[in-house]
Structures are given as structure tokens and as C-alpha cells.
Amino acid sequence: MTAETPPRETAPTPPPRGTLPVTAARRGAYLVTLVVLPFAALAAAVPVCWGRGLGARDAVLAAVMYAVSIFGITIGYHRLFTHRSFKCGRPLRAALAVAGGLALEGPVSLWAAEHRRHHKYADRPGDPHSPWRYGDGGAALLRGLLHAQVGWFFTAGRRSDRRHWAPDLLADPDVRRADACYPLTAAASFLLPAAAGGLWAGSWAGFWTALFWAGAVRYAVVHHVTWSVNSIAHTFGDRHFATRDRSSDVRWVAYLTFGEGWHNWHHAEPTCARHGVLPGQPDPSARLIGLFERFGWAHDVRWPDPGRVEAALLAPDDPRGG
Numbered sequence: 001m002t003a004e005t006p007p008r009e010t011a012p013t014p015p016p017r018g019t020l021p022v023t024a025a026r027r028g029a030y031l032v033t034l035v036v037l038p039f040a041a042l043a044a045a046v047p048v049c050w051g052r053g054l055g056a057r058d059a060v061l062a063a064v065m066y067a068v069s070i071f072g073i074t075i076g077y078h079r080l081f082t083h084r085s086f087k088c089g090r091p092l093r094a095a096l097a098v099a100g101g102l103a104l105e106g107p108v109s110l111w112a113a114e115h116r117r118h119h120k121y122a123d124r125p126g127d128p129h130s131p132w133r134y135g136d137g138g139a140a141l142l143r144g145l146l147h148a149q150v151g152w153f154f155t156a157g158r159r160s161d162r163r164h165w166a167p168d169l170l171a172d173p174d175v176r177r178a179d180a181c182y183p184l185t186a187a188a189s190f191l192l193p194a195a196a197g198g199l200w201a202g203s204w205a206g207f208w209t210a211l212f213w214a215g216a217v218r219y220a221v222v223h224h225v226t227w228s229v230n231s232i233a234h235t236f237g238d239r240h241f242a243t244r245d246r247s248s249d250v251r252w253v254a255y256l257t258f259g260e261g262w263h264n265w266h267h268a269e270p271t272c273a274r275h276g277v278l279p280g281q282p283d284p285s286a287r288l289i290g291l292f293e294r295f296g297w298a299h300d301v302r303w304p305d306p307g308r309v310e311a312a313l314l315a316p317d318d319p320r321g322g
């Protein structure tokens, strides 16, 4: 630098648009409820299963709670409330909002706000949970995967502002009611399966084992399965469509998330009600939406247009695929 060159001032980086600061107390709560407790439940499941096994009653209750929670997230929180892939009457909307709440991933308006911001900035600065945040190298990518899986919950100093990203949902009285009821829904997510287990077994022992397996362990598994869409399905797997981000299709993630692991087409056309659009890509969530439509419970479903799917397909030798 010469004597004539004035020292360049480094302007502070402006906060990402449409975000609000998160208090330290809230970040601590996120750390406990979204990171530590699920890990603790999974860690405890191994010795408990080893020592006493997992009975059929608890396995059935956990499977039912898993299916309801995952469908609540995929069909309710994600495809209905966040992306408006279809319309439906109030009873089904309410049921899907409650089912999504049972997954313990936050109130629907906040979930939608974070997810809409993810689509807007996917894998670029501003994306709340891109695995590519720290770079492409081995250690940087590993750090990014952890960030996308759970790290962003407590490292992010800012949250998506619902007034910016989800004003439509805040204006919806049904959504406001679901948001207000979220603490009750969260409690029910543990107490419902526990009560069912207690009644089924006719004992307090049945209550406690169901609370553990169909409540705590199921909650941890649902979380990590859902978050693997943010991490794994933005890092590994095949890419069949040209998108600006690094979304991909990962078969095992799609099976566990009832269709959400077909994530590449979802980023190509986010409002589409079907994510698995290619042959051999089963999408149980889309099937259930189709069933709702057949029963007359859902309408204006945004099914994929075969012409648009065909036009968006990458050529087999395109370097952007894989």
C-alpha cells in the first residue's frame, strides 16, 4: 500500500435479508431439544434394546408415530403449507398441521419460513443449512454435513423472519391456531403413544416403554431422517435435472422420508406435489395426496407435467449430472 492510498475500511457484513437475531437462551434451547436430546435418545436406544429388546407393542406404536410424523412433515408442513402444492379443506389442513407438529420440528410457520429461505438461496450465501457452506474439501465438507444435519440450529445467530418469508401463513387463522397449539402438540407427541402403550399393556411399564420407543427414540429418528434431506440429498446421489443448487436424488433417503429424498426435481420445480417423477422413484407422499384427491379431500393438486420433466432432464453425458 502506498502512502497515497487511504486504508480501506472493511464494512461489516450486513445480516441476511429476512432474518431476525436469535437470543442466546433460545439457541441454548435449540441445542438441547434439537441436538442433545435426540442424540441421547439414540444413544440410550442401543443398550436398552440390547438388554431388554424391543417388544412388538412398542415397535407397532413407534412405526405408527413415525408414519404419522413423517407424512405430517412431507405432505403437511412441506408440500401443503410451505409450497402450496395442493389445496384442501380445513379438517385435512388441521390434521396435517397437527401431524407435522408431532414430528417436533417447530411450529409450521417457522418451519415454512426457514424452508422458503433455503429454496431462495439453496447452496449459496443465505441458505440456512447448505452442506457446502465451508467449502468442497474433505474436512470442510464433513463440517458442512454436520452443519446441514443439526449444527445450524444452534450456530445460526439469526432465524428466518416469518413476516418476511411466510406472511400468507401468518395471515391464516388456521395456521395461527396450529402455531399457538404447538406446545400442546409437542406434549401429545410423547403422551399419546405412552398412553396407548399403557392402555394396551394395562400397566405403567407399558406407558414408560412406549414413551421411550414411540416417543423419544421415534422423535430422534424422525429428526435425523428429515434432516438428512438437507445434508445427504444436497451432497451425494444422482442429479438428473439442471438446478442452480446441488440438490440430488438419494434412494435410501427417499424411502425413509416417504419420497422427499428425490430432492433434485423438488428444487427444479418446488411447487410440484410429486417429488419422485422418474421411473423407479416411488413417492408415497404423492400417492397419499393422490388418494386425498380421489376422495375429494384435496384439489388443485400440482401434478408434474411430463413435458416439463422431459425438458428439464440433463443429458446422460452432462457434467452437472452424476
Ligand SMILES: [Zn+2]
Pocket: 118, 122, 229, 230, 234, 247, 263, 267
Ligand atoms: Zn433442498
Ligand SMILES: [Zn+2]
Pocket: 078, 082, 083, 115, 119, 266, 270
Ligand atoms: Zn421444499
